[in-house]
Amino acid sequence: MQAQSVQHVNNTDRYAKAVAVSKRVRWDIDRDVIRGRAFDFTKKFLPDGLSQIDRLDFLTADEQRQLSQIQGRTYANIFGLVERFIAAKVLEVSSDHWLGDQNALEAMVRFGDEEIKHQELFRRIERMCAEGMPAGYTFVLDPNSVATAVLSKSTWAVLALTCHIELFVLLHYRESIDTDTSSSELWKDVFLYHWREESQHAIIDEMEWRRVHATLTADQRDQGVSDLIDLVGEVDGLLQMQARADADYFIKVCGRTLSQNDAMRVHEGVLGAYRWQYIVSGLKGPRFADILGTMITEPQAARIGSALAPIMN
Ligand SMILES: [Fe+2]
Numbered sequence: 001m002q003a004q005s006v007q008h009v010n011n012t013d014r015y016a017k018a019v020a021v022s023k024r025v026r027w028d029i030d031r032d033v034i035r036g037r038a039f040d041f042t043k044k045f046l047p048d049g050l051s052q053i054d055r056l057d058f059l060t061a062d063e064q065r066q067l068s069q070i071q072g073r074t075y076a077n078i079f080g081l082v083e084r085f086i087a088a089k090v091l092e093v094s095s096d097h098w099l100g101d102q103n104a105l106e107a108m109v110r111f112g113d114e115e116i117k118h119q120e121l122f123r124r125i126e127r128m129c130a131e132g133m134p135a136g137y138t139f140v141l142d143p144n145s146v147a148t149a150v151l152s153k154s155t156w157a158v159l160a161l162t163c164h165i166e167l168f169v170l171l172h173y174r175e176s177i178d179t180d181t182s183s184s185e186l187w188k189d190v191f192l193y194h195w196r197e198e199s200q201h202a203i204i205d206e207m208e209w210r211r212v213h214a215t216l217t218a219d220q221r222d223q224g225v226s227d228l229i230d231l232v233g234e235v236d237g238l239l240q241m242q243a244r245a246d247a248d249y250f251i252k253v254c255g256r257t258l259s260q261n262d263a264m265r266v267h268e269g270v271l272g273a274y275r276w277q278y279i280v281s282g283l284k285g286p287r288f289a290d291i292l293g294t295m296i297t298e299p300q301a302a303r304i305g306s307a308l309a310p311i312m313n
């Protein structure tokens, strides 16, 4: 009993701290991030550490830059999409706090509000990316149908996936801090400002995930693990579709005819980059692995490891 109330005090303090930081770092899309700027299409959009374009050494520097811009546009689209189900889940889970810890409730409400703002930011960024690109780009995924599929899974698994996403956003920001002047300043600011609010989300996600975990039976937790494996597999299926669309688009607009072998390497390179950006960087990140490790059994860890091996390697 005493241990539980100490835990409650700790958690309410952590929620209160997340609220205080959220208020302090709060930013506005136009005033702080975009600041009247347009994209400079002579610059790369994603850092090489994410786009992995430097591995495609048969492409010219201009072609690599173009491929990084296409990936940047997809990055904006993917985040517009994932933040759709994250906001919905956060608002749903907040109902556990409606008549309870008001610090937790406020933290969740701000979290949901920020994700709705991030969706708007990424829609704006996507339109600005589109302005400098030839026609023919397609984003093949629909945010609402993906969100419906994700939200049909257990809360344990959706919170795990969400925690993973929030944590890889932090890693992506770290990748974007480079002294490379060939990268877009506006894109660097997108990573910076997104990271500022996501840092609180990652903390809240972990608390919510652990809180829900504590209420479940062993069987329910095991179902959560199965759902998480399914979700990551479904994310990978979506990435395969979008990688194919983006590679085809690049091959069409790059301005020369690539050999069959080079075209195949573009396809593999884009899929590898997307898996790295949206799955592997998060799962391999130390913090996610630590959190997950405290919530699963050894057989469950082995099950996750073997199910995801084809994606991770
Ligand atoms: Fe976000």
Ligand SMILES: [Fe+2]
Pocket (backbone or CB within 6 Å): 086, 115, 166, 197, 198, 201
């Ligand atoms: Fe977030």
